[in-house]
Amino acid sequence: MVQAIKSAEIFKALGEPTRLSIILLLAKKEEMSSGEIAKCFTTSWATVSRHLNVLRKSKLIKVKRESQNVIYFINEKFTHKWINGFLVDLKFEQISKNIKSKKELKE
Numbered sequence: 001m002v003q004a005i006k007s008a009e010i011f012k013a014l015g016e017p018t019r020l021s022i023i024l025l026l027a028k029k030e031e032m033s034s035g036e037i038a039k040c041f042t043t044s045w046a047t048v049s050r051h052l053n054v055l056r057k058s059k060l061i062k063v064k065r066e067s068q069n070v071i072y073f074i075n076e077k078f079t080h081k082w083i084n085g086f087l088v089d090l091k092f093e094q095i096s097k098n099i100k101s102k103k104e105l106k107e
Helices: 002-014 017-029 034-039 045-057 076-106
Strands: 031-033 061-066 069-074
Touching: 002 017, 017 031, 017 034, 017 045, 017 061, 017 069, 031 034, 034 045, 034 069, 045 061
Parallel strands: none
Antiparallel strands: 031 069, 061 069
């Protein structure tokens, strides 16, 4: 159940086009400052900052400080762990459904 709740939070975070675009930018560039990210969008810096905060809280991205710059990057360790867990859950659900279907066919 905890995995399902976390997955729902992540899908909600990625379900917003600007946030998904930020993830795709970071996937290409590896690291970007908040200012560099904000320049890629027509929305205000404050709006981009809120999107970054949602992604950070969902653990999809991490932040580090380099002097006065705030640098964002994808949290690879977490995302790999989450994706693998999610795929295992999907496979388990599919196997469970297949077993149920086979039992129903026999009855």
